[in-house]
Amino acid sequence: MTTAVKAQGTKIGYTFLEYIVFNMPEMESINSDLETYYGQLQAQIQAKQKDLETKYQQLQQMAQQPNANQVVLQEKENEFLTLQDQLQKFSAQAEQAYGVKQAEKINPIYNKVQDAIEAVRKENGYAMIINSKAGASAGIVLASDESLNVTELVFKKLGVPMPEQAPEESAAPTTGNGNN
Numbered sequence: 001m002t003t004a005v006k007a008q009g010t011k012i013g014y015t016f017l018e019y020i021v022f023n024m025p026e027m028e029s030i031n032s033d034l035e036t037y038y039g040q041l042q043a044q045i046q047a048k049q050k051d052l053e054t055k056y057q058q059l060q061q062m063a064q065q066p067n068a069n070q071v072v073l074q075e076k077e078n079e080f081l082t083l084q085d086q087l088q089k090f091s092a093q094a095e096q097a098y099g100v101k102q103a104e105k106i107n108p109i110y111n112k113v114q115d116a117i118e119a120v121r122k123e124n125g126y127a128m129i130i131n132s133k134a135g136a137s138a139g140i141v142l143a144s145d146e147s148l149n150v151t152e153l154v155f156k157k158l159g160v161p162m163p164e165q166a167p168e169e170s171a172a173p174t175t176g177n178g179n180n
Helices: 017-022 026-064 070-123 151-158
Strands: 010-015 128-131
Touching: 010 017, 010 070, 017 070, 017 151, 026 070, 070 128, 070 151
Parallel strands: 010 128
Antiparallel strands: none
16 A cells, blocks of 8 residues: 555655545544534524514514504514514624634644644655545546555554545535535
C-alpha cells in the first residue's frame, strides 16, 4: 500500500479526506449533536410558522366580516407582513447558525485528519498527498494505481480501524439540512 510512483523522483500519494473524516469515531456524536441542534431550530421555525398561520386565519376572518374596521384590518395585515418577514429572516439566520455550528464541530476533526495526513506524508517520504475526491462530482485524481492510496496509513496513524466499506462505495452522511 505504500508503494508510490516516482515521477521525476517525486513520490505522490492520495487519499479521500472526507471518507476519513466521516468515519472518525467522533462523528457519531457530532452528527447526533448537529441533528439535535437542527431539530431545535426547526421546532422554532415551525412554532413561528404556526403563529403566522394563526394570524393569517384571524386576518381572513376579520376581512370577511361585513362591518370590519378597515384601519384595524390594515394594522393586522401590516402585523402579519411583519411577522412573515421576521420568519424569513429567522429561517435564514437559523440556516447560517447551523452552518457555523457544523463548522465548529467538524473543523477540529478535519484538522486532526490533516495532521495525520501530514505525518504519513513525512514518515513515508511522499512529496505530496492529494485528495482523490476534491469536489462534489470529481476529484483531483482521475485515475491511479491503488498502491498510491494512503488512506489506510492515515487511519492507522489516527488509531482508527479502517472501515470495511471502500471510500467509493460510501457516502458522507448528511445531517440536518444536508449542507455538510
